[in-house]
Amino acid sequence: MKLQLHIKMNEALFLRNPESSELGKNILKHSVQLISKTGFEAFTFKKLAEDIGTTEAGIYRYFENKHKLLVYLTAWYWAWLEFQISFHTNNMNDPAEKLKRVIKLLATTVEDDEKTNYIDESLLYQIIIAEGSKAYLTKQVGEDNKQQFFKPYKDLCAVVGTIILACCPNYKYPKSLASTIIEMAHFQNFFMNNLPSLTDFSESKEESEIIAFLNDLVFNSLKNAQ
Amino acid sequence: MKLQLHIKMNEALFLRNPESSELGKNILKHSVQLISKTGFEAFTFKKLAEDIGTTEAGIYRYFENKHKLLVYLTAWYWAWLEFQISFHTNNMNDPAEKLKRVIKLLATTVEDDEKTNYIDESLLYQIIIAEGSKAYLTKQVGEDNKQQFFKPYKDLCAVVGTIILACCPNYKYPKSLASTIIEMAHFQNFFMNNLPSLTDFSESKEESEIIAFLNDLVFNSLKNAQ
DNA sequence: TTTAAAAAGATAGTAATACTATCATAAATA
DNA sequence: TATTTATGATAGTATTACTATCTTTTTAAA
Numbered sequence: 001m002k003l004q005l006h007i008k009m010n011e012a013l014f015l016r017n018p019e020s021s022e023l024g025k026n027i028l029k030h031s032v033q034l035i036s037k038t039g040f041e042a043f044t045f046k047k048l049a050e051d052i053g054t055t056e057a058g059i060y061r062y063f064e065n066k067h068k069l070l071v072y073l074t075a076w077y078w079a080w081l082e083f084q085i086s087f088h089t090n091n092m093n094d095p096a097e098k099l100k101r102v103i104k105l106l107a108t109t110v111e112d113d114e115k116t117n118y119i120d121e122s123l124l125y126q127i128i129i130a131e132g133s134k135a136y137l138t139k140q141v142g143e144d145n146k147q148q149f150f151k152p153y154k155d156l157c158a159v160v161g162t163i164i165l166a167c168c169p170n171y172k173y174p175k176s177l178a179s180t181i182i183e184m185a186h187f188q189n190f191f192m193n194n195l196p197s198l199t200d201f202s203e204s205k206e207e208s209e210i211i212a213f214l215n216d217l218v219f220n221s222l223k224n225a226q
Numbered sequence: 227m228k229l230q231l232h233i234k235m236n237e238a239l240f241l242r243n244p245e246s247s248e249l250g251k252n253i254l255k256h257s258v259q260l261i262s263k264t265g266f267e268a269f270t271f272k273k274l275a276e277d278i279g280t281t282e283a284g285i286y287r288y289f290e291n292k293h294k295l296l297v298y299l300t301a302w303y304w305a306w307l308e309f310q311i312s313f314h315t316n317n318m319n320d321p322a323e324k325l326k327r328v329i330k331l332l333a334t335t336v337e338d339d340e341k342t343n344y345i346d347e348s349l350l351y352q353i354i355i356a357e358g359s360k361a362y363l364t365k366q367v368g369e370d371n372k373q374q375f376f377k378p379y380k381d382l383c384a385v386v387g388t389i390i391l392a393c394c395p396n397y398k399y400p401k402s403l404a405s406t407i408i409e410m411a412h413f414q415n416f417f418m419n420n421l422p423s424l425t426d427f428s429e430s431k432e433e434s435e436i437i438a439f440l441n442d443l444v445f446n447s448l449k450n451a452q
Numbered sequence: 453t454t455t456a457a458a459a460a461g462a463t464a465g466t467a468a469t470a471c472t473a474t475c476a477t478a479a480a481t482a
Numbered sequence: 483t484a485t486t487t488a489t490g491a492t493a494g495t496a497t498t499a500c501t502a503t504c505t506t507t508t509t510a511a512a
Contacts, residue, residue, distance in 0.1 A: 016459085023460070039365035044498065055461065060500070130363055137356055139265035141420045154423050172426065173439045176414055179424040180443070183413055184406050191405060194367045197380050198405040200398065213399045217406070220450040221443055242488085249489075270469065281490065286471070 005113070007079045012147045013072045016062045025118040026052045027062055031069055036123040040070060040131040067138070071149050074135040076119065077128050078152035081105065082159060095166035100215060102160055106185035107210045129186045157182060168222040177221060181214055188213065233305045238373045239298045242288045251344040252278045253288050257295055262349040266296060266357040293364070297375050300361040302345065303354050304378035307331065308385060321392035326441060328386055332411035333436045355412045383408060394448040403447060407440055414439065 011017075018024030030051045035043045043066060045059040052058075063069040085105055089098045110121040136150060144150065160178035164171060171177070188199055188210045196202030201209040237243075244250030256277045261269045269292060271285040278284075289295040311331055315324045336347040362376060370376065386404035390397060397403070414425055414436045422428030427435040 021459075041364060045500085046498075055463085056500085057462085057502090058460065061459080065499075133359055134363065136421060137359065137416070138267060145421060150421060154421065157424050173442065174426065175423065176417075176425045176427070176436075176439050177443070179413070179417060180406070180410050183409065187405070187409055188402055190363070191402075195362060195371060195376060195380065197401065198383050199402045200400065201402070210402075213402050216399065216451075217403070217443065217447055220446045224446040224449060225442075247488075271471085272469075281492085282470085283472085283491085284489065287488080291470075 005080075005083065007076055007083070009072065009076065009079075010148055010151065013068055013075065013149060014063055015060075018062050018072075023052070023054060023058060024062055026054075027059060027069075028073075029118045029120070032073065032120055032123050032127065035070070035073075035131065036126045040066070040127075040134060067135075067140075070131060071135045071144065073124060074128060074132050075149060075152045077121075077124050077132075078156050080113070080121065082152065082156045085156070085159065089163075095163055096219070099160075099163050099167055099218065102163060103181060103185070103214045103218065104211055106182060107189065107214060108207055129190050132186060133183075164218075164222070168225050171222055171225040177218065181218060184217075185210065185214060231306075231309065233302055233309070235298065235302065235305075236374055236377065239294055239301065239375060240289055241286075244288050244298075249278070249280060249284060250288055252280075253285060253295075254299075255344045255346070258299065258346055258349050258353065261296070261299075261357065262352050266292070266353075266360055293361075293366075296357060297361045297370065299350060300354060300358050301375060301378045303347075303350050303358075304382050306347065308378065308382045311382070311385060315389075321389055322445070325386075325389050325393055325444065328389060329407060329411070329440045329444065330437055332408060333415065333440060334433055355416050358412060359409075379408075390444075390448070394451050397448055397451040403444065407444060410443075411436065411440060 006019075009017075009019075016024065018028050027048065031043070031048055034048055034051055038047070045063075045066060046056050049056045049059050063072070085102055088105060089101050092098045092101065110125040113119075113121045136144070136153075138144070157175060157178045160181065161174035164174040164177055188201070189207070191198040192201045192205055192210065196205075199210075200213070232245075235243075235245075242250065244254050253274065257269075257274055260274055260277055264273070271289075271292060272282050275282045275285055289298070311328055314331060315327050318324045318327065336351040338346050338348050362370070362379075364370070383401060383404045386407065387400035390400040390403055414427070415433065417424040418427045418431055418436065422431075425436075426439070
């Protein structure tokens with residue numbers, strides 16, 4: 001028996017649901033491959049169409065433009081990650097242990113999840129690191145936010161914030177600390193691999209060091225707020 | 227007497243030194259205005275040329291493309307900020323006070339600095355917040371880094387890291403904490419204004435709260451490493 | 453099983469973007 | 483005054499980011 005994980009996506013993100021057809025699934029699959037290969041700037045619907053063996057117009061029937069597609073992919077990732085977190089922290093009683101597990105999940109390169117067949121999570125993780133912030137660092141962030149495009153990200157942040165508060169009800173900045181952990185899990189990874197002098201992990205290039213740094217950061221903040 | 231602050235820029239960033247002519251200075255001045263107005267994605271050399279009253283080709287004589295121009299502006303900002311920091315922390319003995327001052331400088335909206343006539347620092351600060359990471363979140367980050375485009379950012383990070391170590395020589399992650407402070411000073415500002423539920427400052431929208439959060443984060447980390 | 457609706461393929465076309473090239477003119481400098 | 487250098491004016495190209503239309507194929511309802 002194989003379990004199928006399904007993430008319900010915001011309908012305003014697409015013109016036609018990419019999960020509803022083979023072509024749609026191919027768009028998701030190949031866009032993840034192509035964006036992680038060429039970067040978001042050089043990524044075009046024309047190249048994507050060539051990769052898939054369809055036409056540009058075919059892609060445009062699913063996504064209005066490449067920005068929406070990027071937002072879709074990031075939203076999908078955050079929703080998937082929130083599920084991972086709820087799955088892996090289920091039945092954990094100690095909130096501090098829970099928080100440690102969350103940090104580990106955030107900062108660990110994902111392996112391809114068999115439960116989702118058309119998205120390669122390990123490539124998507126690389127996209128999130130290098131392109132993720134471009135989903136919201138735009139002039140349209142306000143409108144996009146109104147349409148709830150960033151809800152999965154905000155939900156994840158809220159979940160992490162709640163765990164932080166469970167660890168330490170007096171802590172004053174649970175949401176900001178949550179967004180800091182999430183962003184830094186990725187930025188420190190990007191820096192470690194691309195601008196190593198911005199980190200202390202340039203020699204080992206080990207994710208475990210990023211995790212140790214984030215744990216140190218978080219638990220010192222919470223310890224002193226007791 | 228008026229002091230003129232001059233920042234020596236990496237020559238590989240431009241084709242012709244924009245500081246060497248009126249047109250060049252206009253390119254800097256108007257690009258800051260136009261990018262902060264339209265965002266980097268919608269910003270084009272054509273629009274910039276129209277704004278200035280010159281031609282597209284004229285801009286291309288100074289900058290190879292808009293990415294180089296963005297990198298130029300961010301590099302300029304980091305170099306300017308490093309000077310601000312060294313100026314405002316000069317003669318401070320207590321490294322903890324120094325660090326607090328640095329955090330304040332990082333997270334406070336800049337006023338236009340009279341010492342530089344063609345760059346509006348307050349607009350540039352907004353660009354750094356919303357577009358700054360796009361300077362390095364690209365596929366060419368490795369080559370750009372080889373050409374030392376990010377040296378001012380790395381230098382600033384090193385300066386902050388040194389102050390952190392002066393506060394607490396045992397602290398294990400001075401560079402990562404430095405890059406975390408720098409990035410979060412801007413990201414928390416962006417979130418506060420655009421995706422407020424990712425922060426704890428959505429009501430007040432006060433920079434002072436970001437500063438308080440960062441101080442809390444940093445000094446709790448250092449206190450426990452004594 | 454037929455029929456109609458929906459999706460996909462094929463092709464064309466447009467406006468804008470991201471450049472490069474050329475030639476004339478104006479300004480600075482030697 | 484001659485000459486270099488910067489700017490202006492104009493043109494042109496390849497690519498991007500779409501939109502439109504028409505045909506064929508697939509799917510799903512009657």
